[in-house]
Amino acid sequence: MNLAELNKIAEAMVAPGRGILAADESSATIKKRFDAIGVESTADARRDYRELMFRATEAMSKHISGVILYDETIRQTARDGTPLVKLIEHAGSLPGIKVDKGIKPLPFCPGEVVTEGLDGLRERLAEYRGLGARFAKWRAVIDVGAGIPSHTCIKANAHALARYAALCQDEGIVPIVEPEVLMDGDHDIARCYSVTEWVLKSTFEELYYQRVALEGIVLKPNMVVPGKKSKTRASADEVAEMTVRVLKACVPAAVPGIAFLSGGQSDEDATAHLDAINRIGNLPWKVTFSYGRALQAPVQKTWAGKSENVAAAQRALSHRARMNGLAALGQWKPDLEKKAA
Numbered sequence: 001m002n003l004a005e006l007n008k009i010a011e012a013m014v015a016p017g018r019g020i021l022a023a024d025e026s027s028a029t030i031k032k033r034f035d036a037i038g039v040e041s042t043a044d045a046r047r048d049y050r051e052l053m054f055r056a057t058e059a060m061s062k063h064i065s066g067v068i069l070y071d072e073t074i075r076q077t078a079r080d081g082t083p084l085v086k087l088i089e090h091a092g093s094l095p096g097i098k099v100d101k102g103i104k105p106l107p108f109c110p111g112e113v114v115t116e117g118l119d120g121l122r123e124r125l126a127e128y129r130g131l132g133a134r135f136a137k138w139r140a141v142i143d144v145g146a147g148i149p150s151h152t153c154i155k156a157n158a159h160a161l162a163r164y165a166a167l168c169q170d171e172g173i174v175p176i177v178e179p180e181v182l183m184d185g186d187h188d189i190a191r192c193y194s195v196t197e198w199v200l201k202s203t204f205e206e207l208y209y210q211r212v213a214l215e216g217i218v219l220k221p222n223m224v225v226p227g228k229k230s231k232t233r234a235s236a237d238e239v240a241e242m243t244v245r246v247l248k249a250c251v252p253a254a255v256p257g258i259a260f261l262s263g264g265q266s267d268e269d270a271t272a273h274l275d276a277i278n279r280i281g282n283l284p285w286k287v288t289f290s291y292g293r294a295l296q297a298p299v300q301k302t303w304a305g306k307s308e309n310v311a312a313a314q315r316a317l318s319h320r321a322r323m324n325g326l327a328a329l330g331q332w333k334p335d336l337e338k339k340a341a
Protein backbone atom coordinates (compact mmCIF):
# COMPACT_ATOMS: atom_id res chain seq x y z
CA MET A 1 0.00 0.00 0.00
CA ASN A 2 1.28 3.46 -0.94
CA LEU A 3 -0.25 5.42 1.92
CA ALA A 4 1.24 8.76 0.83
CA GLU A 5 -0.55 8.44 -2.52
CA LEU A 6 -3.85 7.38 -0.89
CA ASN A 7 -3.60 10.29 1.53
CA LYS A 8 -2.99 12.71 -1.33
CA ILE A 9 -6.14 11.52 -3.11
CA ALA A 10 -8.20 11.64 0.10
CA GLU A 11 -7.00 15.21 0.75
CA ALA A 12 -7.89 16.21 -2.82
CA MET A 13 -11.41 14.76 -2.35
CA VAL A 14 -11.99 17.09 0.60
CA ALA A 15 -10.00 20.11 -0.64
CA PRO A 16 -11.21 23.41 0.89
CA GLY A 17 -14.47 24.63 -0.66
CA ARG A 18 -14.97 21.49 -2.71
CA GLY A 19 -16.98 18.32 -2.28
CA ILE A 20 -18.19 15.19 -4.01
CA LEU A 21 -21.01 14.70 -6.51
CA ALA A 22 -22.70 11.35 -5.85
CA ALA A 23 -23.93 10.38 -9.33
CA ASP A 24 -23.84 6.63 -8.69
CA GLU A 25 -27.55 5.86 -8.66
CA SER A 26 -28.20 2.26 -9.66
CA SER A 27 -30.29 1.70 -12.80
CA ALA A 28 -33.35 1.10 -10.57
CA THR A 29 -32.82 4.34 -8.60
CA ILE A 30 -32.13 6.57 -11.62
CA LYS A 31 -35.28 5.13 -13.24
CA LYS A 32 -37.25 6.34 -10.21
CA ARG A 33 -35.71 9.82 -10.57
CA PHE A 34 -36.40 9.88 -14.33
CA ASP A 35 -39.98 8.67 -13.81
CA ALA A 36 -40.53 11.73 -11.60
CA ILE A 37 -39.55 14.07 -14.47
CA GLY A 38 -41.24 12.05 -17.20
CA VAL A 39 -38.07 10.79 -18.89
CA GLU A 40 -37.67 7.22 -20.10
CA SER A 41 -34.58 5.65 -18.51
CA THR A 42 -32.59 4.38 -21.49
CA ALA A 43 -28.79 3.98 -21.52
CA ASP A 44 -28.58 7.03 -23.84
CA ALA A 45 -30.81 9.18 -21.61
CA ARG A 46 -28.71 8.25 -18.57
CA ARG A 47 -25.58 9.11 -20.55
CA ASP A 48 -26.98 12.44 -21.76
CA TYR A 49 -28.02 13.41 -18.24
CA ARG A 50 -24.70 12.55 -16.67
CA GLU A 51 -22.76 14.08 -19.54
CA LEU A 52 -24.51 17.40 -18.99
CA MET A 53 -23.41 17.38 -15.35
CA PHE A 54 -19.81 16.45 -16.11
CA ARG A 55 -19.69 19.23 -18.73
CA ALA A 56 -20.94 21.84 -16.22
CA THR A 57 -17.50 23.46 -16.21
CA GLU A 58 -18.17 26.03 -13.50
CA ALA A 59 -19.43 23.41 -11.01
CA MET A 60 -16.90 20.76 -11.89
CA SER A 61 -13.76 22.88 -11.98
CA LYS A 62 -14.47 25.01 -8.92
CA HIS A 63 -16.64 23.08 -6.47
CA ILE A 64 -16.67 19.35 -7.30
CA SER A 65 -13.56 17.47 -6.17
CA GLY A 66 -14.75 14.05 -7.28
CA VAL A 67 -17.67 12.20 -8.85
CA ILE A 68 -18.98 8.81 -7.75
CA LEU A 69 -20.01 6.77 -10.79
CA TYR A 70 -22.06 3.65 -11.32
CA ASP A 71 -20.67 0.63 -13.20
CA GLU A 72 -22.55 1.54 -16.39
CA THR A 73 -21.36 5.16 -16.34
CA ILE A 74 -17.65 4.48 -15.83
CA ARG A 75 -17.76 2.53 -19.13
CA GLN A 76 -19.84 5.06 -21.12
CA THR A 77 -18.65 7.60 -23.65
CA ALA A 78 -20.05 11.07 -24.28
CA ARG A 79 -21.95 11.81 -27.51
CA ASP A 80 -18.68 12.83 -29.17
CA GLY A 81 -16.98 9.58 -28.15
CA THR A 82 -14.94 10.95 -25.22
CA PRO A 83 -15.11 8.59 -22.22
CA LEU A 84 -17.17 10.21 -19.43
CA VAL A 85 -14.26 9.54 -17.08
CA LYS A 86 -12.10 11.81 -19.25
CA LEU A 87 -14.66 14.63 -19.04
CA ILE A 88 -14.41 14.44 -15.25
CA GLU A 89 -10.60 14.38 -15.32
CA HIS A 90 -10.39 17.27 -17.82
CA ALA A 91 -12.55 19.36 -15.51
CA GLY A 92 -9.97 18.78 -12.75
CA SER A 93 -12.11 16.36 -10.75
CA LEU A 94 -11.47 12.77 -9.64
CA PRO A 95 -13.50 9.79 -10.90
CA GLY A 96 -14.77 7.35 -8.27
CA ILE A 97 -16.94 4.24 -8.36
CA LYS A 98 -19.66 2.63 -6.28
CA VAL A 99 -18.58 -0.97 -5.70
CA ASP A 100 -21.13 -2.45 -3.33
CA LYS A 101 -23.84 -4.68 -4.76
CA GLY A 102 -26.67 -3.23 -2.74
CA ILE A 103 -28.61 -4.30 0.34
CA LYS A 104 -30.16 -7.67 1.18
CA PRO A 105 -32.34 -8.71 4.14
CA LEU A 106 -30.21 -9.77 7.10
CA PRO A 107 -31.18 -13.26 8.26
CA PHE A 108 -32.98 -13.48 11.64
CA CYS A 109 -33.07 -9.67 11.88
CA PRO A 110 -36.51 -8.55 10.70
CA GLY A 111 -36.51 -5.10 9.11
CA GLU A 112 -32.72 -4.95 8.83
CA VAL A 113 -30.34 -5.21 5.87
CA VAL A 114 -26.71 -5.92 5.12
CA THR A 115 -24.72 -4.61 2.18
CA GLU A 116 -23.30 -7.28 -0.11
CA GLY A 117 -20.53 -7.23 -2.71
CA LEU A 118 -17.29 -8.54 -1.19
CA ASP A 119 -17.09 -11.57 -3.51
CA GLY A 120 -14.82 -10.78 -6.45
CA LEU A 121 -14.26 -7.26 -5.13
CA ARG A 122 -10.47 -7.31 -5.50
CA GLU A 123 -10.76 -8.12 -9.20
CA ARG A 124 -13.46 -5.49 -9.75
CA LEU A 125 -11.34 -2.87 -8.00
CA ALA A 126 -8.35 -3.66 -10.22
CA GLU A 127 -10.55 -3.27 -13.31
CA TYR A 128 -12.09 -0.02 -12.08
CA ARG A 129 -8.64 1.37 -11.34
CA GLY A 130 -7.72 0.63 -14.94
CA LEU A 131 -10.83 2.52 -16.04
CA GLY A 132 -9.70 5.58 -14.05
CA ALA A 133 -11.29 5.24 -10.60
CA ARG A 134 -9.21 6.80 -7.85
CA PHE A 135 -11.69 6.23 -5.05
CA ALA A 136 -14.63 3.95 -4.29
CA LYS A 137 -17.83 3.92 -2.27
CA TRP A 138 -19.62 1.28 -0.21
CA ARG A 139 -22.84 2.20 1.57
CA ALA A 140 -24.06 0.41 4.68
CA VAL A 141 -27.67 1.09 5.68
CA ILE A 142 -28.87 1.16 9.29
CA ASP A 143 -32.57 1.68 9.92
CA VAL A 144 -33.89 3.04 13.22
CA GLY A 145 -37.15 1.76 14.68
CA ALA A 146 -38.69 -0.18 17.54
CA GLY A 147 -36.02 -2.65 18.68
CA ILE A 148 -33.66 -1.84 15.81
CA PRO A 149 -30.85 -1.50 14.97
CA SER A 150 -29.56 -4.73 16.45
CA HIS A 151 -25.99 -5.51 17.42
CA THR A 152 -26.05 -8.15 14.66
CA CYS A 153 -26.85 -5.58 11.98
CA ILE A 154 -24.32 -3.00 13.11
CA LYS A 155 -21.58 -5.61 13.47
CA ALA A 156 -22.24 -7.27 10.10
CA ASN A 157 -22.30 -3.95 8.25
CA ALA A 158 -19.23 -2.55 10.00
CA HIS A 159 -17.30 -5.74 9.24
CA ALA A 160 -18.22 -5.59 5.54
CA LEU A 161 -17.29 -1.90 5.35
CA ALA A 162 -13.88 -2.62 6.87
CA ARG A 163 -13.24 -5.61 4.57
CA TYR A 164 -14.12 -3.40 1.59
CA ALA A 165 -11.91 -0.55 2.82
CA ALA A 166 -8.90 -2.81 3.29
CA LEU A 167 -9.31 -4.29 -0.21
CA CYS A 168 -9.55 -0.79 -1.70
CA GLN A 169 -6.37 0.40 -0.03
CA ASP A 170 -4.54 -2.76 -1.09
CA GLU A 171 -5.54 -1.96 -4.70
CA GLY A 172 -4.47 1.71 -4.46
CA ILE A 173 -8.01 3.11 -4.24
CA VAL A 174 -9.28 5.43 -1.49
CA PRO A 175 -12.37 3.96 0.18
CA ILE A 176 -15.30 6.19 1.03
CA VAL A 177 -16.61 4.50 4.17
CA GLU A 178 -20.34 5.17 4.32
CA PRO A 179 -22.33 3.91 7.29
CA GLU A 180 -25.72 5.60 6.80
CA VAL A 181 -28.18 5.83 9.68
CA LEU A 182 -31.44 6.44 7.82
CA MET A 183 -33.66 9.41 8.63
CA ASP A 184 -36.85 7.59 7.60
CA GLY A 185 -38.33 6.85 11.04
CA ASP A 186 -40.19 8.83 13.70
CA HIS A 187 -37.25 8.86 16.13
CA ASP A 188 -36.01 12.11 17.67
CA ILE A 189 -32.59 13.68 17.28
CA ALA A 190 -31.28 12.16 20.55
CA ARG A 191 -31.98 8.67 19.22
CA CYS A 192 -30.22 9.51 15.93
CA TYR A 193 -27.25 10.65 18.03
CA SER A 194 -27.04 7.43 20.04
CA VAL A 195 -27.45 5.12 17.02
CA THR A 196 -24.90 7.15 15.01
CA GLU A 197 -22.46 6.95 17.93
CA TRP A 198 -22.86 3.16 18.15
CA VAL A 199 -22.45 2.73 14.39
CA LEU A 200 -19.37 4.96 14.15
CA LYS A 201 -17.65 3.36 17.18
CA SER A 202 -18.24 -0.12 15.69
CA THR A 203 -17.11 0.96 12.24
CA PHE A 204 -13.80 2.39 13.48
CA GLU A 205 -13.20 -0.69 15.63
CA GLU A 206 -13.60 -2.93 12.57
CA LEU A 207 -11.42 -0.62 10.44
CA TYR A 208 -8.71 -1.05 13.07
CA TYR A 209 -9.04 -4.85 13.09
CA GLN A 210 -8.84 -4.96 9.28
CA ARG A 211 -5.67 -2.77 9.43
CA VAL A 212 -7.13 0.06 7.40
CA ALA A 213 -4.96 3.19 7.42
CA LEU A 214 -7.25 6.03 8.51
CA GLU A 215 -5.08 8.59 6.69
CA GLY A 216 -6.24 6.99 3.43
CA ILE A 217 -10.03 6.98 3.82
CA VAL A 218 -12.87 9.49 3.57
CA LEU A 219 -15.79 9.00 5.98
CA LYS A 220 -19.29 9.57 4.59
CA PRO A 221 -21.69 9.67 7.53
CA ASN A 222 -25.21 10.94 8.07
CA MET A 223 -25.73 14.14 9.99
CA VAL A 224 -27.47 13.89 13.37
CA VAL A 225 -31.06 14.85 12.54
CA PRO A 226 -34.53 13.84 13.76
CA GLY A 227 -36.36 11.19 11.72
CA LYS A 228 -38.52 12.56 8.90
CA LYS A 229 -41.68 11.48 10.73
CA SER A 230 -40.56 12.82 14.12
CA LYS A 231 -42.89 15.32 15.77
CA THR A 232 -39.92 17.38 16.95
CA ARG A 233 -37.81 19.39 14.53
CA ALA A 234 -34.26 20.63 15.14
CA SER A 235 -32.63 23.94 14.26
CA ALA A 236 -29.53 24.05 12.04
CA ASP A 237 -27.47 24.99 15.10
CA GLU A 238 -28.78 21.98 17.04
CA VAL A 239 -28.04 19.62 14.11
CA ALA A 240 -24.55 21.10 13.81
CA GLU A 241 -23.79 20.92 17.53
CA MET A 242 -24.91 17.28 17.89
CA THR A 243 -23.26 16.19 14.64
CA VAL A 244 -19.92 17.72 15.61
CA ARG A 245 -20.21 16.24 19.12
CA VAL A 246 -20.74 12.69 17.86
CA LEU A 247 -18.01 12.99 15.22
CA LYS A 248 -15.48 14.31 17.75
CA ALA A 249 -16.35 11.43 20.08
CA CYS A 250 -15.94 8.75 17.40
CA VAL A 251 -13.75 9.82 14.45
CA PRO A 252 -9.97 9.90 14.94
CA ALA A 253 -8.15 13.03 13.76
CA ALA A 254 -6.06 10.86 11.41
CA VAL A 255 -9.04 10.76 9.03
CA PRO A 256 -8.41 13.50 6.42
CA GLY A 257 -12.02 14.30 5.70
CA ILE A 258 -15.68 13.80 6.34
CA ALA A 259 -18.10 14.18 3.42
CA PHE A 260 -21.76 13.96 4.42
CA LEU A 261 -24.55 12.26 2.52
CA SER A 262 -27.75 14.30 2.21
CA GLY A 263 -30.03 11.35 3.00
CA GLY A 264 -33.33 12.95 2.00
CA GLN A 265 -32.79 16.42 3.50
CA SER A 266 -34.03 19.27 1.33
CA ASP A 267 -31.38 20.99 -0.81
CA GLU A 268 -31.31 24.05 1.40
CA ASP A 269 -31.34 22.12 4.69
CA ALA A 270 -28.37 20.04 3.52
CA THR A 271 -26.48 23.25 2.71
CA ALA A 272 -27.52 25.13 5.87
CA HIS A 273 -26.55 22.20 8.09
CA LEU A 274 -23.14 21.78 6.46
CA ASP A 275 -22.55 25.50 6.83
CA ALA A 276 -23.54 25.49 10.53
CA ILE A 277 -21.21 22.54 11.15
CA ASN A 278 -18.27 24.37 9.58
CA ARG A 279 -19.07 27.60 11.42
CA ILE A 280 -18.38 25.77 14.70
CA GLY A 281 -14.77 25.68 13.51
CA ASN A 282 -11.57 24.13 14.85
CA LEU A 283 -12.49 20.69 13.53
CA PRO A 284 -9.67 18.13 13.17
CA TRP A 285 -10.85 17.02 9.70
CA LYS A 286 -12.06 18.78 6.54
CA VAL A 287 -15.84 18.63 6.53
CA THR A 288 -17.69 18.78 3.22
CA PHE A 289 -20.48 17.26 1.11
CA SER A 290 -20.92 14.09 -0.90
CA TYR A 291 -24.48 14.73 -1.98
CA GLY A 292 -26.66 12.90 -4.45
CA ARG A 293 -30.21 14.17 -4.20
CA ALA A 294 -29.32 17.53 -2.62
CA LEU A 295 -27.12 18.41 -5.62
CA GLN A 296 -29.10 16.78 -8.41
CA ALA A 297 -32.77 17.42 -7.60
CA PRO A 298 -32.84 20.91 -9.19
CA VAL A 299 -30.75 19.68 -12.14
CA GLN A 300 -33.22 16.91 -12.96
CA LYS A 301 -36.20 19.20 -12.60
CA THR A 302 -34.67 21.84 -14.87
CA TRP A 303 -33.44 19.39 -17.50
CA ALA A 304 -36.62 17.27 -17.79
CA GLY A 305 -34.99 15.32 -20.63
CA LYS A 306 -34.93 18.26 -23.10
CA SER A 307 -31.76 19.29 -24.90
CA GLU A 308 -32.86 22.95 -24.92
CA ASN A 309 -32.74 22.86 -21.08
CA VAL A 310 -29.15 21.60 -20.82
CA ALA A 311 -27.54 25.01 -20.20
CA ALA A 312 -30.12 25.93 -17.53
CA ALA A 313 -29.68 22.52 -15.86
CA GLN A 314 -25.90 23.07 -15.81
CA ARG A 315 -26.47 26.46 -14.16
CA ALA A 316 -28.69 24.75 -11.56
CA LEU A 317 -25.87 22.32 -10.76
CA SER A 318 -23.31 25.11 -10.59
CA HIS A 319 -25.51 27.06 -8.19
CA ARG A 320 -26.02 24.15 -5.76
CA ALA A 321 -22.36 23.16 -6.00
CA ARG A 322 -21.30 26.75 -5.27
CA MET A 323 -23.68 27.00 -2.30
CA ASN A 324 -22.34 23.75 -0.87
CA GLY A 325 -18.76 24.78 -1.60
CA LEU A 326 -19.36 27.91 0.49
CA ALA A 327 -21.01 25.80 3.22
CA ALA A 328 -17.89 23.61 3.30
CA LEU A 329 -16.03 26.79 4.27
CA GLY A 330 -18.74 28.03 6.69
CA GLN A 331 -19.35 31.00 4.35
CA TRP A 332 -22.86 30.30 3.03
CA LYS A 333 -25.67 32.81 3.60
CA PRO A 334 -29.41 32.23 3.02
CA ASP A 335 -29.74 35.40 0.89
CA LEU A 336 -27.31 33.94 -1.67
CA GLU A 337 -30.11 31.46 -2.43
CA LYS A 338 -32.71 34.16 -2.88
CA LYS A 339 -30.58 36.15 -5.28
CA ALA A 340 -30.27 33.12 -7.55
CA ALA A 341 -33.97 32.25 -7.42
Ligand code: 13P
Pocket residue numbers: 022139178261262263264290291292293294
Ligand atom coordinates in the same frame (compact mmCIF):
# COMPACT_ATOMS: atom_id res chain seq x y z
P1 13P B 1 -27.86 11.33 -1.02
O1 13P B 1 -27.07 12.60 -0.83
O2 13P B 1 -28.98 11.46 -2.00
O3 13P B 1 -28.23 10.69 0.29
O4 13P B 1 -26.89 10.31 -1.74
C1 13P B 1 -25.59 10.22 -1.32
C2 13P B 1 -25.12 8.84 -1.52
O5 13P B 1 -24.17 8.61 -2.22
C3 13P B 1 -25.83 7.77 -0.81
O6 13P B 1 -25.08 6.61 -0.87
